[in-house]
Amino acid sequence: MATTEFKAALIQVATERGISAEDVIESIKSALISAYKKDYGADLTEEQIEEITVIVDPDTGEAKIIKDKKDVTPPGFGRIAAQTAKQVILQKIRESEKKVLFDEFKDKIGILITGQIFRIENGLIILDIGKAQGVLPQSEQVENEHYRINQRLKVYVKDVRTGPRGTEVILSRSDAELVRRLFEQEVPEVSSGVVEIKAIAREAGSRTKIAVSSNDAKIDPVGSCVGQKGVRVQAIISELFGEKIDIIPFSASIEKYIAAALSPARVTGVEIIEDENRAVVSVPEDQQSLAIGREGQNARLANKLTKWKIDIKGTKGVFDTTEDTSSQSTENRDVVGVWDAAIEKVNKQLEDSAKTTEEKIQENTESEKTESTQ
Structure with missing residues (x-):
């Protein structure tokens, strides 16, 4: 590795990857000691090897093996040092990229993101979610949903892991929290906190019940979630491929x-x-x-x-x-x-505010038709 190459590489990893030059050099030293031990340490004891130190010039990348304050660098060791330095720098860059991706997506655990399916293998759905690879395992898939290449999906970020293939983001379509995030996305009153989702019970792909309450007496929590002509809840039902949703008052x-x-x-x-x-x-x-x-x-x-x-x-x-x-x-x-006397009152409340989603949608639609004809 030429002088300018070495220094330029150190500057690059320091400025672009946030890895200090000192850290890179220390890693190079450790790698060179291992290389020296492998190629030239057959006749040395462990104690003698421990006495060996490595000096790396931060400007030139030149490496020297020092033992008993003497330069014992073997002939041709410079080539080994150059190759080792390249490998260490590349490894540091890869490790840095993994950490950046891990930290970025770790902060996204529990949120809703959109990905595009680009591979299906052995039951796993692999999605393009930007810089990282999103994995939708079978346990997080919905049985009656059909996935295809290039299909775009809204998914819930459940976990982030690091493995041999780099950072893997574990996604879910079956988690009940996916429904919560969809309502936060579609209903402003939910995202602002005026309407609160108190509980969710879901059998993914079939039916979900959610209980909602309002922090404002003037806001109907069920009506807010259903939306005008049912447009809000219908958008969520569509995203869930027809899954039924019952919205009830907490x-x-x-x-x-x-x-x-x-x-x-x-x-x-x-x-x-x-x-x-x-x-x-x-x-x-x-x-x-x-x-x-x-x-x-x-x-x-x-x-x-x-x-x-x-x-x-x-x-x-x-x-x-x-x-x-x-x-x-x-x-x-x-x-x-x-x-006793409360039964009729409770049933009246349920008729007014605890209707199923379908009933609420129909009521809103008929009301608007009446207004338009007046």
């Missing part, structure tokens, strides 16, 4: 919260069993199937959303959300503590 009253979580079913009573963290919910006979949902999904998501075990009681029997859908009990249980 309530500090666990009875109201559980009743809303079971929407679109109409609830007539809720009994809270505190010591078991369990709720027994009464529904009319014609609402029991709706409350349970297909293969128990509606009840299961309500259970996940509220963090309460929910038994749904109708004339057909009791459905336990903690059990498999095939193990429904036909046992009749009396429900104590059913709301």
Whole structure:
């Protein structure tokens, strides 16, 4: 390596990569001692090798082997020194690039980014996300989503790792937090903090329930998330390839919260069993199937959303959300503590604010049609 090349390389890594020249030179010294030991140290003891030092001229890159204060540099060692210096500098550059990428994407864990699929291999989806490689493993994919080369996807950054292939960014399409980030992106009231997403329960690719509240009494949290003519929630549904989304109002009253979580079913009573963290919910006979949902999904998501075990009681029997859908009990249980005068009030609130997404969209659309004809 010529004199100007060596110094220019040191300056380059120092200014462009943030690696000090002293650090590079110390790494070169360590590498040269290893090279000397390998090629010329067969007849030396460990103690003698430990006494060897290396001097590297920072201007010329010339290296000398010093032992007992004497220059014992073997003939031809300069060529080895030059090759070693090149390798060390290149290695330092690669390490620096890895660290920069790792630090950059580590700060992006938990956010939403957009990538483009450029390779599919062994079940892994590899996305171009800029400087790094994004990996969508099978465990983070949605079963009924179909991925193709050049497809653009919004993905949730779940983790960042360093490996033999460099910095790998682990992405997710199935994480419930992806839905949260999509609402933050589409709904200004959510991104500003006026509307808060209190909980999310998701079965990726099929259905999601979210509970929302408002920090402003004038702002309807459900309506804000649905948007005019449903445009906001429809944008999210489209991004999730048709996944159904139920938006319900959060309530500090666990009875109201559980009743809303079971929407679109109409609830007539809720009994809270505190010591078991369990709720027994009464529904009319014609609402029991709706409350349970297909293969128990509606009840299961309500259970996940509220963090309460929910038994749904109708004339057909009791459905336990903690059990498999095939193990429904036909046992009749009396429900104590059913709301009395409050039942009608709660149901009216649910009709006004806890409608399913589809009902809310239809209501908004019909309202605008009426206004336009006046």
